[in-house]
Amino acid sequence: MTRTFSRIVETVADFFLIFIIVFGIYIITHGHLTPGGGFQGGVVLAAGILLLLVAHGFSFARKIPEELLSDLEAIGGIAFILLASLGFGQSFFYNILWHEKLAFAEQVGRFFSGGAIPLMNLSVGLKVVAGITSGMFALSLFGGEES
Amino acid sequence: MSHLPICGIVVYLTAAFLTPLLYKAHRRVAEGVFLASTLSNPVLQTLLILELSSNSWKPIVYTLGAAGPYEWTYPIRIVLEVDALSAFMALIVTSISAAVALFSIGYMEEDGLQKYYTLFLLLDAGMLGMVLTGDLFNLYVFLEITSISSYALVAFRKHQWEAVEAGMKYMIMGSLASTIILVSIALLYGEYGTLTMAQLGWQYRHHPTGMARVALAGLLAGFLMKGGIVPVHMWLADAHPAAPSTISALLSGLVIKVGIYSAARIAYSVFWMGTDVRLLGWLVVVVGAASIIVGNLLAGFQRDIKRLLAYSSIGQVGYVVTGLGIALIPGVNPEASRAALDGALFHLLNHAVLKAMLFLSVGAIVHSLGTRDIGYMGGIAKRMPLTSAVVLLGAMGIIGAPPLNGFVSKWMLYEATAIFNPIIGAIAVLGTAFSTVAYGRLFYALLGRESRLVADRSPRDPGLWMSVPMIFLAAASVLFGILPRIPVVGLVRPARAALLSPGSYTSWLKVAGGILSSPNLPPAGQPISVFGSWVPAVFLLVFAISIAFFLLIRNLSASGVRTVGEGVKAFLSGEDERDFEALQLPGTSVVWGFAEAVKSLVNALKREHSGDLTVYLFWLIFLYAVLILLWGGA
Amino acid sequence: MISVAAQMVIQGIVLAGIFLTALYALLQKDLLASALMLAAMSLLMSLEFYLLQAPDVAIAEAAVGAGVSTLVLVLGIRKTGRWEE
Amino acid sequence: MMVYLTAFALIMLGIAGMLFRRNLLKIIMALSVADSGAYLLLIAIGYRSGGTAPILTGYEGGPMVDPLPQALVLTAIVIGVCVLIMAVSLVVNVYRHYGTLDVSELRRLRG
Numbered sequence: 018m019t020r021t022f023s024r025i026v027e028t029v030a031d032f033f034l035i036f037i038i039v040f041g042i043y044i045i046t047h048g049h050l051t052p053g054g055g056f057q058g059g060v061v062l063a064a065g066i067l068l069l070l071v072a073h074g075f076s077f078a079r080k081i082p083e084e085l086l087s088d089l090e091a092i093g094g095i096a097f098i099l100l101a102s103l104g105f106g107q108s109f110f111y112n113i114l115w116h117e118k119l120a121f122a123e124q125v126g127r128f129f130s131g132g133a134i135p136l137m138n139l140s141v142g143l144k145v146v147a148g149i150t151s152g153m154f155a156l157s158l159f160g161g162e163e164s
Numbered sequence: 165m166s167h168l169p170i171c172g173i174v175v176y177l178t179a180a181f182l183t184p185l186l187y188k189a190h191r192r193v194a195e196g197v198f199l200a201s202t203l204s205n206p207v208l209q210t211l212l213i214l215e216l217s218s219n220s221w222k223p224i225v226y227t228l229g230a231a232g233p234y235e236w237t238y239p240i241r242i243v244l245e246v247d248a249l250s251a252f253m254a255l256i257v258t259s260i261s262a263a264v265a266l267f268s269i270g271y272m273e274e275d276g277l278q279k280y281y282t283l284f285l286l287l288d289a290g291m292l293g294m295v296l297t298g299d300l301f302n303l304y305v306f307l308e309i310t311s312i313s314s315y316a317l318v319a320f321r322k323h324q325w326e327a328v329e330a331g332m333k334y335m336i337m338g339s340l341a342s343t344i345i346l347v348s349i350a351l352l353y354g355e356y357g358t359l360t361m362a363q364l365g366w367q368y369r370h371h372p373t374g375m376a377r378v379a380l381a382g383l384l385a386g387f388l389m390k391g392g393i394v395p396v397h398m399w400l401a402d403a404h405p406a407a408p409s410t411i412s413a414l415l416s417g418l419v420i421k422v423g424i425y426s427a428a429r430i431a432y433s434v435f436w437m438g439t440d441v442r443l444l445g446w447l448v449v450v451v452g453a454a455s456i457i458v459g460n461l462l463a464g465f466q467r468d469i470k471r472l473l474a475y476s477s478i479g480q481v482g483y484v485v486t487g488l489g490i491a492l493i494p495g496v497n498p499e500a501s502r503a504a505l506d507g508a509l510f511h512l513l514n515h516a517v518l519k520a521m522l523f524l525s526v527g528a529i530v531h532s533l534g535t536r537d538i539g540y541m542g543g544i545a546k547r548m549p550l551t552s553a554v555v556l557l558g559a560m561g562i563i564g565a566p567p568l569n570g571f572v573s574k575w576m577l578y579e580a581t582a583i584f585n586p587i588i589g590a591i592a593v594l595g596t597a598f599s600t601v602a603y604g605r606l607f608y609a610l611l612g613r614e615s616r617l618v619a620d621r622s623p624r625d626p627g628l629w630m631s632v633p634m635i636f637l638a639a640a641s642v643l644f645g646i647l648p649r650i651p652v653v654g655l656v657r658p659a660r661a662a663l664l665s666p667g668s669y670t671s672w673l674k675v676a677g678g679i680l681s682s683p684n685l686p687p688a689g690q691p692i693s694v695f696g697s698w699v700p701a702v703f704l705l706v707f708a709i710s711i712a713f714f715l716l717i718r719n720l721s722a723s724g725v726r727t728v729g730e731g732v733k734a735f736l737s738g739e740d741e742r743d744f745e746a747l748q749l750p751g752t753s754v755v756w757g758f759a760e761a762v763k764s765l766v767n768a769l770k771r772e773h774s775g776d777l778t779v780y781l782f783w784l785i786f787l788y789a790v791l792i793l794l795w796g797g798a
Numbered sequence: 799m800i801s802v803a804a805q806m807v808i809q810g811i812v813l814a815g816i817f818l819t820a821l822y823a824l825l826q827k828d829l830l831a832s833a834l835m836l837a838a839m840s841l842l843m844s845l846e847f848y849l850l851q852a853p854d855v856a857i858a859e860a861a862v863g864a865g866v867s868t869l870v871l872v873l874g875i876r877k878t879g880r881w882e883e
Numbered sequence: 884m885m886v887y888l889t890a891f892a893l894i895m896l897g898i899a900g901m902l903f904r905r906n907l908l909k910i911i912m913a914l915s916v917a918d919s920g921a922y923l924l925l926i927a928i929g930y931r932s933g934g935t936a937p938i939l940t941g942y943e944g945g946p947m948v949d950p951l952p953q954a955l956v957l958t959a960i961v962i963g964v965c966v967l968i969m970a971v972s973l974v975v976n977v978y979r980h981y982g983t984l985d986v987s988e989l990r991r992l993r994g
Contacts, residue, residue, distance in 0.1 A: 056957060098178050098181065149866060149968070152972070343918055350928055354928040406992075781901055809886070817889055829909065850927065871908065874975055877978065882984075
């Protein structure tokens with residue numbers, strides 16, 4: 018049960034991992050322009066990391082410290098709330114960066130548009146990657162039978 | 165625009181994400197943030213109430229992400245809508261969780277896991293969001309935040325089989341209920357194209373459709389499950405004892421109340437104005453009355469003290485739901501209708517205070533003894549005088565003993581139910597009788613002879629961190645009992661008025677016609693006195709029915725005598741008492757005779773609580789189907 | 799732009815596929831096979847979401863349903879037992 | 884119409900699966916089938932015949948499908964995956980304590 022897969026599987030997984038990660042990052046960063054956003058990209062990235070987990074065996078999960086993941090998750094959450102709080106001059110979640118032309122305020126359709134939304138997508142993506150990965154790692158390490 | 169409505173939620177969420185980061189730096193810092201956020205929140209909600217009352221309780225509408233809710237011609241933004249009822253609930257949620265948070269600093273010392281603070285704060289944020297929100301989308305999101313963190317907290321002690329089993333059942337039942345709620349929200353959206361509750365109420369008033377009624381059936385079934393009402397209460401008795409005691413206090417004190425609140429908000433503010441809700445109101449009254457009987461009765465037959473409290477929660481929430489159901493029925497004596505609603509809301513507040521206090525103090529006892537069996541708690545009152553005093557005070561409050569707050573709200577409910585229907589009134593009285601038996605055993609046990617376990621462990625009263633919240637809650641209970649006018653006039657009446665005037669809930673909408681008036685609204689009358697009205701004939705009838713019940717039980721009771729054995733441990737000291745071998749109990753003795761009398765009923769009920777998840781799920785689907793058939797199809 | 803009739807046919811096939819995979823997944827005694835069937839259902843579901851003009855949801859459903867939740871279920875099956883008795 | 888029928892069929896199928904299957908993992912799978920039915924129902928409700936996806940970039944006029952149900956479904960998917968991960972980790976715990984996944988064996992708490 019604890020045998021990892023063959024060398025071929027590992028290599029193929031490593032190869033595809035690059036594409037999965039690029040695709041995930043694309044989905045997150047273009048969230049305000051194209052379908053997708055923080056959550057979708059985050060799940061895709063998490064799925065990539067989990068592919069590593071499957072291909073390289075579950076002991077791989079031990080190499081990534083649990084604390085790092087929970088820190089990243091917390092940072093993602095705080096960043097999201099801070100960005101939402103920026104709008105307190107008007108109302109919570111008010112997109113002040115865009116309405117006041119402070120940052121990311123180019124014309125709709127350009128990459129640097131959308132105000133706080135791309136930043137929010139980033140923080141949500143961070144939170145989702147860290148959350149799902151840590152949940153899965155906890156699950157896969159559970160019971161300590163693979164060692 | 166005032167930002168008070170959102171502030172509480174933001175404070176909780178920020179603290180929830182900060183604590184795991186700070187925990188690594190220093191544990192005390194994380195605890196400080198945890199305490200600061202939970203203790204500051206009641207202040208924020210008090211300010212919110214002051215702002216509301218200074219504006220003659222006109223609902224505050226707060227729009228997320230824009231200056232106003234209107235994008236086109238109808239409200240499209242996500243809104244928070246705070247009226248007197250929401251603010252009342254928000255104050256309860258934040259104050260009780262502040263007390264519990266203070267207690268858990270001392271209590272969770274050993275478990276001390278950083279996840280606990282995050283989950284606790286997320287649970288608070290979810291509940292606060294549920295009571296403050298003004299649209300169904302948000303309600304669903306916050307409901308799920310609440311539910312998921314409570315599943316996680318029930319299963320917090322994963323190394324115990326009990327927590328795992330209870331968490332599993334709770335989670336699967338709760339998820340099915342959430343799915344039913346989601347489907348109902350989808351149906352409502354498909355019907356009316358909006359999820360803002362005020363807008364939905366307006367639409368339903370003008371175009372009531374069958375599909376919307378089906379949706380209401382689903383929403384009610386789901387939220388009644390979250391509120392632990394018979395027949396979908398089975399998870400509660402498993403889940404609440406399995407959690408750590410602080411979490412039990414939150415779950416029993418607040419989470420189920422928030423479920424009831426959501427059901428009431430949807431039934432009253434959205435659907436009440438549209439159609440005749442007589443049948444629905446009766447259905448709610450019947451499930452409430454069933455909860456009163458089942459919960460309080462089964463509480464008397466538990467050896468596990470936390471399970472006793474959990475069953476008693478079902479019974480007490482039954483009172484709240486009965487009161488809410490009575491006011492839902494049009495054509496009831498308006499005095500009774502108002503008294504029922506006052507009583508229900510005040511009992512909601514009182515039960516939150518009392519159950520939090522009971523779970524915290526019982527938690528301290530369980531913590532120091534290492535067992536939850538009442539039989540081993542004999543004579544602990546001498547060793548832990550403060551804690552035991554709080555337990556017994558809470559027990560008296562729940563029974564409804566006169567100087568305490570439970571008495572006032574129960575009295576209002578007795579009167580309302582008696583005027584409404586004498587049989588329901590007698591059931592309300594009977595429920596109190598059952599709960600007296602249940603909590604009476606605590607008096608025997610705690611004040612009785614010292615058991616060997618207590619002598620061995622020699623427990624002591626907990627430290628300052630844990631004593632202060634207990635004393636605070638006990639003081640609140642006594643204060644509300646002696647001076648019920650303060651909470652009733654200050655908080656409960658405005659909340660009741662808000663619930664009974666759905667027109668004001670929708671009044672901010674830019675629609676023709678202004679404020680709606682409901683066909684179901686009872687005509688305005690003289691404000692009812694705190695203790696209601698006195699109608700001798702009705703009360704005589706209720707008295708007669710109660711006596712008939714009593715005689716029935718009395719006649720069923722065993723006529724023989726019984727030698728003391730295993731079964732009375734709980735009332736003596738918990739050990740097999742050699743000295744008491746000769747003691748004999750006659751069949752008329754309160755506790756044993758009563759137990760014999762209702763044994764067949766209790767055994768039938770216990771068979772129904774078989775622990776089989778499939779049966780529990782079946783009951784949820786059954787309730788849903790009954791609601792749809794009786795009300796959706798009509 | 800595909801014609802309306804063609805779209806109806808495609809949708810019919812996809813929806814029938816969704817239903818059949820779900821049915822098969824729930825009737826199957828082999829838990830691993832059911833987990834994989836659920837993944838297939840999720841993929842078809844995301845295709846259906848795409849046809850219904852919900853690309854956001856389609857991406858999320860594909861990543862979650864076919865990726866993460868299948869893996870979670872497979873992990874759970876590995877830790878417990880493969881066969882439903 | 885077909886979509887609505889499929890959605891309701893999936894919900895019914897999921898509920899039936901939860902009621903008649905005895906294996907906990909199977910019950911969780913049935914729950915996710917019922918959830919999928921709810922998602923499909925919501926998306927179908929938001930669909931406007933001939934509408935385009937609700938994305939501003941490259942928008943050329945014409946009807947758009949309703950974005951709100953899609954947002955609701957996304958939220959529900961997030962919630963669903965959280966519940967799934969937690970449920971499976973609880974199932975693993977159940978297996979450790981009870982040695983079985985049969986719900987009729989999971990009956991120590993009762994009465």
